[in-house]
Amino acid sequence: xxxxxxxxxxxxxxxxxxxxxxxxxxxxxxxxxxxxxxxxxxxxxxxxxxxxxxxxxxxxxxxxxxxxxxxxxxxxxxxxxxxxxxxxxxxxxxxxxxxxxxxxxxxxxxxxxxxxxxxxxxxxxx
Numbered sequence: 013x014x015x016x017x018x019x020x021x022x023x024x025x026x027x028x029x030x031x032x033x034x035x036x037x038x039x040x041x042x043x044x045x046x047x048x049x050x051x052x053x054x055x056x057x058x059x060x061x062x063x064x065x066x067x068x069x070x071x072x073x074x075x076x077x078x079x080x081x082x083x084x085x086x087x088x089x090x091x092x093x094x095x096x097x098x099x100x101x102x103x104x105x106x107x108x109x110x111x112x113x114x115x116x117x118x119x120x121x122x123x124x125x126x127x128x129x130x131x132x133x134x135x136x137x138x
Contacts, residue, residue, distance in 0.1 A: 015042075015089040016065045018053040020072055020081035025049055031076055037108035039097040039126045040065075051078065056095035061123055103129050 022028035028046035035044050035053065044053035055065055064075070065083055072081035106112055107125035114130065116122065124130035 013056045013058055013095050014062060015086050015095075016055045016057065016062065017084045018051065018055065018065065018068060018081060019084075020051040020068075020076065020078040022046070022049050022051055022078050027077060031078070035109050037098070037100075037127075039099050039108070041098075042092075042095060051076075051081075056097075063122075097126050099126050103127060103131070105129055 020028075022031060025046065025048050028049050028051045031051055032044045032046040032053075035041055038044075038055075040055045040057055042054040042056055044051070046052075057065060062085075068075045068078075068081055069083035072078035100108070105114075105128060108127050109125075111125065113122070113124040113128055123132045
């Protein structure tokens with residue numbers, strides 16, 4: 013797994029807090045919090061499933077509603093060295109963040125959220 017650090021600036025404190033609350037149950041999130049207008053998150057993604065966090069870096073307004081964002085990655089985190097996705101016992105059609113996989117333009121080429129019924133294993137993607 014690759015670890016990603018997201019540091020973003022929201023248009024206001026309330027927006028940063030709303031984004032942190034919205035993504036707190038994401039299976040890939042290890043830590044997320046608002047610090048005033050700043051949003052800080054630590055994500056772990058398996059190889060090939062990190063397109064979303066890279067899109068946040070390129071299009072922070074489109075993806076999260078942030079003014080700007082910086083994303084840093086490392087293949088060598090000191091702690092935790094590994095990460096187990098936080099998948100709910102009961103899966104849903106809607107991701108914990110509120111996204112609907114079937115409504116996404118990437119649906120046919122994406123593995124989908126592991127917290128949903130739509131989740132695909134690597135050999136089933138694309």
